[in-house]
Amino acid sequence: MLPQDTLANVLYVDLSKRKHWVERREDLFEKYLGGAGAAVRLLEENCPKDSDPLSPENPIILATGPLAGLFPLASKTVAMFKSPHTGNLGESHAGGRSSVALRMAGYGALVILGGNDRPGYLAVHGDKVHFRDARALWGMGSSFTTGRVIRENEPGPGLRSIMRIGRAGEKLISYAAVTTESYRHFGRLGLGAVFGAKRLKAVVVSGQRGLPVADLKEYRALYEGIHKAAVESPAMKKYHDLGTPENVRPLNKLKGLPVRNLAAASDQRAEDISGERMAEGYLGRRLACTHCPVGCIHIAALREPYEREAFFYKTSMISYDYEPTYSMGAMLGVFDPAGLLKLLDAVEKVGLDSMSAGVVLAWATEAFGKKMISENETLGVKLSWGDVASYGQAIGHIVSRSNEFYTLLGRGVVAASEKYGGKEFALAFGGNEMPGYHTGPGAHLGYLFGARHSHLDNAGYSADQKNLGKEPVPPEKLASSLVAEEEWRQVLSSLVLCFFSRGLYPAETVSSALKCCGFELGADQLKSLGRGILRDKYAFKIREGFDPKIDSLPERIFQTPAPGGVIDRRYFAAAAAAYRRELGLAP
Amino acid sequence: MRLNVVDTDRCVGCQICMFACSRLHGRPGLGANRIAVRSAGGMERGFVAVVCRACADPPCAAVCPNDALKLREGGGVILEPEKCTGCGHCRDACPMGAVFWDEEAQKPMICVHCGYCAKHCPHEVLSMEGD
Numbered sequence: 196m197l198p199q200d201t202l203a204n205v206l207y208v209d210l211s212k213r214k215h216w217v218e219r220r221e222d223l224f225e226k227y228l229g230g231a232g233a234a235v236r237l238l239e240e241n242c243p244k245d246s247d248p249l250s251p252e253n254p255i256i257l258a259t260g261p262l263a264g265l266f267p268l269a270s271k272t273v274a275m276f277k278s279p280h281t282g283n284l285g286e287s288h289a290g291g292r293s294s295v296a297l298r299m300a301g302y303g304a305l306v307i308l309g310g311n312d313r314p315g316y317l318a319v320h321g322d323k324v325h326f327r328d329a330r331a332l333w334g335m336g337s338s339f340t341t342g343r344v345i346r347e348n349e350p351g352p353g354l355r356s357i358m359r360i361g362r363a364g365e366k367l368i369s370y371a372a373v374t375t376e377s378y379r380h381f382g383r384l385g386l387g388a389v390f391g392a393k394r395l396k397a398v399v400v401s402g403q404r405g406l407p408v409a410d411l412k413e414y415r416a417l418y419e420g421i422h423k424a425a426v427e428s429p430a431m432k433k434y435h436d437l438g439t440p441e442n443v444r445p446l447n448k449l450k451g452l453p454v455r456n457l458a459a460a461s462d463q464r465a466e467d468i469s470g471e472r473m474a475e476g477y478l479g480r481r482l483a484c485t486h487c488p489v490g491c492i493h494i495a496a497l498r499e500p501y502e503r504e505a506f507f508y509k510t511s512m513i514s515y516d517y518e519p520t521y522s523m524g525a526m527l528g529v530f531d532p533a534g535l536l537k538l539l540d541a542v543e544k545v546g547l548d549s550m551s552a553g554v555v556l557a558w559a560t561e562a563f564g565k566k567m568i569s570e571n572e573t574l575g576v577k578l579s580w581g582d583v584a585s586y587g588q589a590i591g592h593i594v595s596r597s598n599e600f601y602t603l604l605g606r607g608v609v610a611a612s613e614k615y616g617g618k619e620f621a622l623a624f625g626g627n628e629m630p631g632y633h634t635g636p637g638a639h640l641g642y643l644f645g646a647r648h649s650h651l652d653n654a655g656y657s658a659d660q661k662n663l664g665k666e667p668v669p670p671e672k673l674a675s676s677l678v679a680e681e682e683w684r685q686v687l688s689s690l691v692l693c694f695f696s697r698g699l700y701p702a703e704t705v706s707s708a709l710k711c712c713g714f715e716l717g718a719d720q721l722k723s724l725g726r727g728i729l730r731d732k733y734a735f736k737i738r739e740g741f742d743p744k745i746d747s748l749p750e751r752i753f754q755t756p757a758p759g760g761v762i763d764r765r766y767f768a769a770a771a772a773a774y775r776r777e778l779g780l781a782p
Numbered sequence: 783m784r785l786n787v788v789d790t791d792r793c794v795g796c797q798i799c800m801f802a803c804s805r806l807h808g809r810p811g812l813g814a815n816r817i818a819v820r821s822a823g824g825m826e827r828g829f830v831a832v833v834c835r836a837c838a839d840p841p842c843a844a845v846c847p848n849d850a851l852k853l854r855e856g857g858g859v860i861l862e863p864e865k866c867t868g869c870g871h872c873r874d875a876c877p878m879g880a881v882f883w884d885e886e887a888q889k890p891m892i893c894v895h896c897g898y899c900a901k902h903c904p905h906e907v908l909s910m911e912g913d
Contacts, residue, residue, distance in 0.1 A: 264811040267798070299812055343824060353797070353820030354812070377825045405804065405813020415805060422798075426904050482825055483796035488904035490794035494826065512826035 196225055197407045197713035202261050202303040205237070208317060208324060210393055211251055211309030215324040220303070228714070229260030229303050231286070232689035232728040234275040237306055238284075239735055248279035248385070249367060249392035251310035257358075257398070258304040259294045260691040261712040263486075264406050266418065267425050268696035270294050270484040272356075273688055278384040279392070280369040280551070280607060281626035283739045284732060285384040286647045290484035291376030293356035293400070294691050300402030307395070316359075316397035318349055321404075329396035333365060337544040338374050341397065351401030359397035360387040361546025363594050367391050368605040370551035370628070374543070378482065378492055378514035382548045383648060384627060407713075414711040421708075422488070424699050431489045434695055435481070438493035439517035440470030447525075449660070449758045451634040454525045455580050456557035456620055457751050460633045460758075464530035468520055473532060479512060487693065492516075497536045513540045521631025522553025527560065528580030541587050545594045551607060552593070554628035556586055558608040562617045572600035572615075619750035624648060625743060635659030635757045636767050637673055643743045644774050645681065646732050651694045653681035663759055670770035678777040682725040689728060733778050742780075745771055784836035784857050784895045785817075786911045793829040793907045795819055799899035806898045807891075816882050816893040831907065834858050834880040834893035842872035842881055842892075854895075856912055861892050 196202060203221040208214075220233075227233045234256045246252035255276050262269035272293040278285030297305060300321050307317070311326075314333040318325040327348075335341050338361040345357050356375050363371035364387030371387025372380045381387075390396070408414040425431055433441055446452040447465040454462045466472065470493075479496030483489060494512050501507040513536045523529065523538045542549045556578070562568050563578040570577065574597055576588045592601040603611045608628055612621035622629045624642035630650040632638045637655030645652025655677055662668055668676075683702075684694065690709075692700055700708070702718035709716055716724070733741070745768055753764050775782060800815040807814035818832040836857030843851040843859045850865035851872060868888035873881040882891040900908035 264801075339824070339826070346824065353818055403812045405809030406811035408810050411808060411810070414810060418805065422902065480826075480828060481794050483794040485795075485797050486801060487796050488798055490796060490905070492794075 196221065196261065197409065199407050200261070200712065201301040201404070202229060202298070204302045205304045205306060206302045206319065206324070207306045207308065209308045210311045210315070210317075210326070210395065213326050217302075224261070224303050227728065228686075228689040228709075228724070230258050230271070230273045230689040230691040231685055232724070232731075233304055234258040234273045235728065235731045235735060237304060238275040239731070241306060241308065242277055244738055246277060248277040248282065248285070248389060251308075251393065253277045253389055253392075255307040255386070255389055255393075256304060257293070257297060257307075258691075259297045260303070260689060261714065262690050262692065262708055263294045263298040265408065265414070265711065266486075266708050267422055268487050268489070268693045268699065269691050270487050271688070271691040271693055272297060273691060274373070274381045274386050276386055276389050277739070279367070279388045280385040283625070283741055284646055284736045285386060285389070286732075287381040287383050287386050288647070288688065289373070289375050289379045289381045290487070290693065291356055291379035292354070292485045293358060293375050293379075295485040296354060296356040296400045296402060298406070299354060299404055300400050301404060305398070305400070307393070307398070310393040311395060314394045314396055316345065316399065317395065318399040319401070320349075320351060321402045332396050334362065336362070338546050339377060339544065342377055345397055345399060349399050349401070354403050355399060355401030357397060357399050360390045361544060363546045364388055364391035366594055366596060366605070368547060368594060369607060370548040372546050372548045374546055378494065378543075379484065380548070382550065385548075387546050408711045409713050410711070417707050417711060421699060421704065425696070426488050428699065430695065430698055434491040435489050437470035437474055438481070438491050438515075440468075440473055440493065440515060440520050442470070442517045443520055444469040444471060446632070446634075449634070450756070451632060451659075451758045452525050453521060453622075453629070453631060453633045455528045456526060456561045457622055457633060457755050458561075460755055462525065462530065465525055467530045468524045468532055468535055473515060476532060477536065484693070489695065491695065495536050497533060497540070511536075511540055514543065515539055518631050519549040519553070522550045525631070526553045526557040527586060529583055529586070530581065531583065534581075534583035537583055538586055538590070541590050545590065547590070547594070550630060551628040552590065554622050555593070555604050555608055555611070556589055558611060558617060558621050559589065559604060561620055562615055565617070567616050568600065572598070574598060574601075622749050622751060624748070625741070632656040633752070633755065633757050635662070635759050636762050636770055637662075637677060639748070639752055639762065639767070640674065640677060640770055640774060643748065643771065644778070646736070651684070653677040653684065659757070659759065667766070670766055671773040674770045674773035674777055678729075678774065682729050683722065685725040685728040685732075686721050689724075730779070733780070737780070743771070783897065783910050783912050785833060785893060785897060785900060786909050787831045787833060788907060788909050790829055790831055790907060792905045793819065793831060794905060795821065795825065795829045796904065798902050798904060799831070799908060802899045802902040806896070814884065814891060816891050817899050818882070832879050834895070835878060836895060841875040841877070842890075845871040845875040847871065851892075856895070858895060859892060860894070861890060863889055866890070
């Protein structure tokens with residue numbers, strides 16, 4: 196890396212001691228680049244073994260990378276922490292302005308230690324660090340209001356990220372999210388609850404600076420090529436036009452869209468919540484993360500009348516993406532677009548991970564239908580598929596922890612099914628609720644092993660679709676191809692490149708971009724780096740008790756046919772065994 | 783020719799214009815941008831683009847005590863840095879907030895209406911107009 200680059204500066208903040216300091220960590224960034232690679236080392240250094248995720252011992256790591264601020268689509272921040280939802284590695288990525296703001300503030304990573312003794316928020320403006328009082332913000336009903344108040348109290352408009360929690364985080368719901376720039380999320384694995392346990396309402400980061408490059412002329416030439424490819428690429432157009440909900444229609448057609456707690460994998464009415472229909476009826480605005488020409492973020496404008504008074508309307512701007520459309524829509528049998536938007540708005544305001552929330556409500560609906568739970572548990576809420584009003588009430592009860600049942604729902608489907616039964620349809624993997632792809636064995640292998648429990652951990656969902664209608668791939672080959680892809684994605688996430696841009700950044704382009712930042716790494720070296728980072732992640736996971744078992748999987752995934760037919764358990768077991776071997780896990 | 787903000791409703795807030803400007807001026811990142819994009823009060827309300835309007839009678843030049851801002855043909859001003867003492871009056875005089883400030887040099891940074899940002903805008907928010 197270049198000697199004058201501020202990337203190697205790690206800002207440590209100890210909330211308990213109200214102290215902050217900077218350490219120059221060239222060792223870390225020279226070797227691991229940044230993002231996921233640097234963050235997993237910082238987590239390992241700062242998170243004691245077997246620590247309680249909701250104690251001050253659990254650190255929060257936020258990391259950016261060398262390409263942020265220099266190249267398009269290097270816009271993700273990698274968060275690492277110990278997950279209160281799974282008790283293991285917590286990794287979550289978000290965009291918005293967060294990554295570039297951290298880089299522009301003059302840091303490669305932010306490490307938050309300890310905890311506040313009363314609600315506070317942290318404001319980092321370049322080299323200035325402020326511990327702000329957040330008592331007045333605690334308990335606020337809407338995360339939009341929290342954003343507005345902080346916005347009006349802090350400098351740096353246009354150059355800042357406001358990462359905040361809602362009531363779900365404050366109430367330690369184990370799948371609470373951290374929201375940034377109103378609509379982007381560190382969604383999965385409960386970073387919001389870690390914030391809440393630290394009584395940390397928000398982290399604001401801003402800054403502005405020039406960044407060094409090895410050769411300005413070469414940098415500019417390379418930039419032009421990548422920029423041109425980005426704006427002209429069909430994949431980029433696809434995400435700009437309809438956004439990620441573009442996937443609803445093809446997945447439904449393919450019969451890979453989980454519907455009603457995966458009782459089915461398609462439904463005619465899913466067309467009503469497809470990207471096409473949502474755009475026609477509701478699309479109000481498109482947004483981009485900093486330095487991304489695509490603008491995949493789609494915001495619906497929902498106009499609703501007030502019931503009791505004529506000619507009063509409110510218009511809410513609500514973000515919709517593929518995954519929330521799956522979890523709060525198809526999974527709950529909610530195919531009314533306005534109803535779906537109301538639910539998305541409800542989880543946005545309280546700051547829940549919409550994916551886990553949807554799967555939790557889907558489990559509860561099925562358990563209620565099967566009389567495993569009654570209105571005694573649900574406090575009179577009659578959960579049924581498509582009933583938006585009931586789901587709205589249930590979300591309120593979960594966040595308020597209204598009784599034991601809702602408190603367990605606030606810990607996820609595994610906790611709830613341990614008490615009430617229905618484990619066979621509790622759709623979680625390693626304690627985390629499933630993403631929205633029932634495409635075949637590849638997707639589910641990814642959920643079982645992947646570090647983030649995201650469909651993007653590896654290419655499982657994509658491998659399934661490519662293999663359709665062909666001779667089955669030997670299970671060992673499926674596993675090795677997924678691991679290889681997961682390894683490469685470690686390089687991309689260490690560079691904080693959005694995975695949607697992976698086609699724009701093949702190994703040679705990554706090498707050239709890194710050369711501009713003073714790194715000399717060939718394609719082979721990058722691949723071996725990815726392998727190393729993936730092993731580092733699993734070392735942490737194994738340290739914390741990671742041992743994925745096929746017996747732990749919900750029976751439902753082997754019952755409802757995927758596009759290539761019912762998933763064969765023996766095939767899956769063989770692929771899982773091969774995956775274990777690839778990662779060096781004990782059989 | 784002058785830079786024109788055609789339609790901020792098309793703006794997705796990517797700030798690629800800001801990076802382009804800074805890159806052109808030799809400071810990659812956001813070290814020297816003469817254009818800024820920020821939300822209009824939260825991302826839910828869209829964006830505003832702050833950039834020099836190329837005034838025919840520019841207030842920034844009018845308040846400069848050292849005549850460091852020369853009128854530019856087609857509107858706006860050109861900075862003559864050797865005359866500038868870094869007093870900052872020009873920055874305060876611009877109601878658009880379009881006189882940016884170079885903290886290192888302690889001098890204003892002013893749009894030269896070259897069109898490099900417009901060339902990179904992916905969504906036709908910016909364009910060049912005039913002859």
